[in-house]
Amino acid sequence: MNASPRQAGTPRARRRWPRVLLVCAVPLALLVVLWLVVWLALPPERVVPMVLARIGASMNLEISAEGDAASRLGAHPSFVVRNLVAREPGAERPLLQARRLLVSLPWSTIRSLGDTLDLVRIELDEPVVDVAALQHWLGTRPPGEGRLPTLSDGLRVRDGRIEGAGWRIEALRLALPRLHPDQPLRAQAAGRYVDASTRAPFDLAATLMRPASGRGFAVAGPVVPAQGDWRLPAWITLSGALHWNDGLRLLPARFGASGRYLSGDTTVPFSLGVHGPLRAHDGSWTLVPAGLALRGGGLVPVFDARGRLGLGQRLLLDLDGRIAQWPEAWPALPPPLGGSREPLALSLAYLGAPDLSDPLALRAGRDDMRFDGRLDVPALVVWGTSTLPDSLLPPLDGRLEAARIEISGAQLEGVVVEFEDDPAAAPAPPP
Template structure:
């Protein structure tokens, strides 16, 4: 009798346990519940609160696959999201779901229409603890479609990003396409190959590929190559030193103008302001574009600031000829360029040229000069600028003039 009651009790307990297990499994296998568990694992590893408001789907056969919509990621403590996405797909092994305290190992992440706030991202990164094991491993990489990165006064739009694989301590390679939106109508289309020695502070990074700068009535297609060590400390992003090379062609209404440009110096992003100080610049032109070597400073934020001191080894043969003895001198022309104004470089530029005791101080607008270059073969031989020049001595048609001073206004002709 006791044996029967014992067997009945054991059977009852087994039934209850099975019912509880079945109920727990039913709750766990609800898409939204599974999504919370999976995103919780990712969020715990990254130090983020990740939530979603839209639909959730999953696939458990093979490697679990989770798809959620209307996702937002915040730094702990709430506040505005640093990342929003219309759709997120996460492929992650069972081990990641079972052990949320282990290093985060995923197969792949895909994001559709993500919007990333750079200032909030920088604040989150600045608060991350030091040490290894903070980055996820993604064996099949990352895919981003139609993303946006919002900076202070600029944005990356239509961003497509493909990362083949991602693991701490391993090289990273990616392809990136999109549009850099600056001060309208200025924008930059880009299609680049990106690489890093490893995903860590101080890693060497590089970018190579095609860009095309668009302005009002002109465009500048170019091939660029840039590299340097990347660091992020105390809210400041640095590439120090940045090495930049560009082969470009200005295309306006006239013949294309070809040139190459090199830049070297510490690039910094702090509080929404990009700076390259000190900057070393080397310009090599053809036809109307001169050769110039210069040093100075560059800043881009609410305004564009540029100050360069350098030299032109020779006066371009395609420019209006200088009178003797300036035109026959082999001395380089010292040059100073200063700009402080609108980010699209539409405000006046100050230019100071010096050679053998002679000098010229000019104010010009880049767009006007580029238009003059386009029409130089058929238009005025003098560029559209305000200028004041002086020379201790010049020779014109056999006459020798001393203590010469000349003023030039736009529209003046000889």
């Protein structure tokens, strides 16, 4: 799928560097140079506040550090700052905290007074990033192009945390062996995603073949979402071309997941593929238009659909597709519905909690049969995985219409069936 001209942007825009790295790279390099130059003339206890104040003023940040700072000369001069805190002036919440920051660089960067952005290594211990505070600060920074720094010995993050709105990533470990704008970038990231109801440990490998343009981006690895008494261990892949102008975009995104739903003694294998333009803005992700393909066994049908997907504070599903064949694990349809070879047209609509705990609307049709109703997804999972379900029918509310149904040899015409999973909670019929 090709992005429109407006989506793709101009060649100049497509080559724009990632803003977070760019905004921090130049001041960081200058900080190191200034630190080491001044360190030769002043003791560290006087150097620390002077350098942090200088770099903070250039970035419109208040930057402070506590504890003993350290500097070391040699083949690769370096400095260490402890208990680092960076926030916008007057802001209550810092956008970055770190127990320890180490930066080392070659003498060539010092001799150039920061004109070259060549560094050796960056290490961060226990960093905490506040996403809302970071986004607010980035919104105040002037736009512009720039140069990525080089890291000959890479970047290492240990025991990091990212705080979002209602979610966080904790125990984050990040390893980047090397960074160069014209060479493939490879990184390893592991940690745990946590929100009010879900925990998802992950261990992902990422590749960016062309850091300068964002081309050749791919992520792969295991993810294990868990909630209540179920787990969903899966191997996921995500690839596409990264675009940094006007927010983060992956055009197009190709997502795949292969895994198993585990609950007690129940195991349901599945495979999922999704394709479309992925966009991130203000903490929300959208995939419009989206193509989706679901495969599996047992309760999982062969389902292909197109529509819209979105994830933020709420989950959006708006899909129109078809099920190629009625799964054998589903309740058998009476004839002639059960004998039809036609695919089942299926439309799904959902806007609610990300854990699918709100009702999901669905419409289904095959030949002259139509169903329009609502489905309780968590109850459906319990029903489908139970060895002795309370009912032979899945938990749903709705209306089924069929021109003809055969039951025990008797033919019924003009059939209308009303389903009520919980009659006491069902709304009263219209007058």
